[in-house]
Amino acid sequence: MFAELIKKEKKAAVIGLGYVGLPLAVELGRKLSVIGFDINEQRLEQLRQGNDPNKELPVSALAETSIEYTSSVAKLAEASFFIIAVPTPIDTHNEPDLQPLLSATRTVAGVLKPGDCVVYESTVYPGCTEEDCVPLLEQISGLKAGRDFKYGYSPERINPGDKEHTLRNTVKIVSGCDADACECIRRVYSLVVEAGLHVAPSVRVAEAAKIIENTQRDVNIALMNELSIIFDRMGINTYDVLDAAGTKWNFLHFSPGLVGGHCIGVDPYYLVYKAKELQYHPKMINSGRFVNDSMGRYIAKKIVKKILAQGKNILGARVLILGVTFKENVCDIRNTKVVDMVSEFQDFGARVDVMDACASSEDVQKAYGFPLVEHPEGPYDAIVVAVAHTPYLSLTEDDFLSLSGDKPILGDLKGIYRGRIHRMIYWSL
Numbered sequence: 336m337f338a339e340l341i342k343k344e345k346k347a348a349v350i351g352l353g354y355v356g357l358p359l360a361v362e363l364g365r366k367l368s369v370i371g372f373d374i375n376e377q378r379l380e381q382l383r384q385g386n387d388p389n390k391e392l393p394v395s396a397l398a399e400t401s402i403e404y405t406s407s408v409a410k411l412a413e414a415s416f417f418i419i420a421v422p423t424p425i426d427t428h429n430e431p432d433l434q435p436l437l438s439a440t441r442t443v444a445g446v447l448k449p450g451d452c453v454v455y456e457s458t459v460y461p462g463c464t465e466e467d468c469v470p471l472l473e474q475i476s477g478l479k480a481g482r483d484f485k486y487g488y489s490p491e492r493i494n495p496g497d498k499e500h501t502l503r504n505t506v507k508i509v510s511g512c513d514a515d516a517c518e519c520i521r522r523v524y525s526l527v528v529e530a531g532l533h534v535a536p537s538v539r540v541a542e543a544a545k546i547i548e549n550t551q552r553d554v555n556i557a558l559m560n561e562l563s564i565i566f567d568r569m570g571i572n573t574y575d576v577l578d579a580a581g582t583k584w585n586f587l588h589f590s591p592g593l594v595g596g597h598c599i600g601v602d603p604y605y606l607v608y609k610a611k612e613l614q615y616h617p618k619m620i621n622s623g624r625f626v627n628d629s630m631g632r633y634i635a636k637k638i639v640k641k642i643l644a645q646g647k648n649i650l651g652a653r654v655l656i657l658g659v660t661f662k663e664n665v666c667d668i669r670n671t672k673v674v675d676m677v678s679e680f681q682d683f684g685a686r687v688d689v690m691d692a693c694a695s696s697e698d699v700q701k702a703y704g705f706p707l708v709e710h711p712e713g714p715y716d717a718i719v720v721a722v723a724h725t726p727y728l729s730l731t732e733d734d735f736l737s738l739s740g741d742k743p744i745l746g747d748l749k750g751i752y753r754g755r756i757h758r759m760i761y762w763s764l
């Protein structure tokens with residue numbers, strides 16, 4: 336299979352051209368014949384015109400590639416090596432929603448031929464590939480896994496907005512259903528990952544490795560958030576404490592903040608779901624989720640108290656929030672916890688404007704029912720910088736004051752302006 340892929344006698348396909356699938360397709364496209372399959376026609380059209388809707392890849396990267404973008408299953412059938420990178424969200428009860436993953440699996444199963452290989456990249460709970468996906472591949476294709484077709488799992492470590500840690504320079508985990516699958520999958524990914532590959536002993540180990548990477552981050556950030564609540568009561572700044580503690584060689588560097596997005600705030604629920612199926616009710620992981628999920632409302636309440644403490648009425652008070660994306664320098668607004676802050680402020684009767692240096696107002700309106708403000712007009716009673724987008728780092732106290740009324744408050748969730756604010760009431764996590 337690998338030799339035929341290299342000679343372009345066989346094609347690879349990436350299913351799901353989002354934050355994970357597109358960069359992978361583009362890198363593979365430099366070496367192999369690649370079909371980029373997606374169900375979102377609008378996205379496909381933008382890609383054909385050379386634009387990444389997520390603004391992660393430069394126009395030049397897309398211009399150089401010869402990927403065949405398609406939503407045609409007949410076209411997909413030309414591929415022999417399939418990589419599935421579709422979303423794995425949670426439902427309203429925080430349980431795994433496997434619908435996109437199973438739907439993509441059905442699509443691939445419908446075109447699967449003897450000798451093909453299917454690799455999953457989507458983040459799932461350990462066991463999902465072999466218990467939920469492979470049986471579906473077998474059932475629909477009529478083929479036997481291991482004998483007629485191979486499968487594997489290779490979790491993505493992409494970090495949107497991060498130009499330093501890329502697909503090429505980050506070690507990637509690969510796994511396969513048997514030694515042949517492992518070897519073929521390893522060689523394909525070797526074409527694009529220069530940092531090296533770690534071959535996990537099984538698909539389940541690879542799945543588990545991915546899910547604990549994000550669970551570990553979630554629990555550690557939750558600890559920082561809890562510490563920040565405690566230190567706030569003590570009147571000491573958490574970031575000052577972290578600067579001091581961080582001088583110890585084995586102190587882990589995490590900071591408090593909102594945990595949203597498609598990964599860290601979601602993946603632990605996949606692990607919790609699987610653990611509960613095995614009659615274990617995780618306490619640490621759930622506690623972390625509880626703390627992090629509560630932070631948006633906690634922050635809004637802190638600012639509301641500060642406004643009230645200035646002798647102002649919260650009804651009709653004006654708040655400006657800078658940043659709505661789930662993290663800095665990306666346009667991704669999925670599961671952003673900034674909306675928890677917005678709704679908590681509104682519950683108190685405050686009027687909230689939100690602006691963002693990266694996100695699209697149309698997307699925010701569609702997802703959350705309010706538009707972004709492009710040119711904020713003060714005076715605001717409080718300004719909260721929620722996301723550390725690069726353009727916000729250089730804002731000065733004068734910039735904030737020019738938008739503020741009397742007794743102005745600055746909420747600085749990421750501790751960016753520490754030591755630089757003297758004429759405003761300053762609060763940070």
Ligand SMILES: NC(=O)c1ccc[n+]([C@@H]2O[C@H](COP(=O)([O-])OP(=O)(O)OC[C@H]3O[C@@H](n4cnc5c(N)ncnc54)[C@H](O)[C@@H]3O)[C@@H](O)[C@H]2O)c1
Pocket residue numbers: 350351352353354355356372373374375378420421422423435436438439442456457458459491492493494495597598
């Ligand atoms: N975004 C990240 O930083 C990141 C990092 C590591 C892992 N992951 C994981 O990778 C997976 C993909 O995440 P993402 O952020 O790239 O998602 P995304 O939403 O950016 O992109 C997914 C793409 O899949 C398409 N799609 C959905 N259902 C489909 C189907 N049935 N057939 C074909 N295409 C379909 C969508 O139209 C979309 O273009 C998830 O499991 C996620 O947890 C994401």
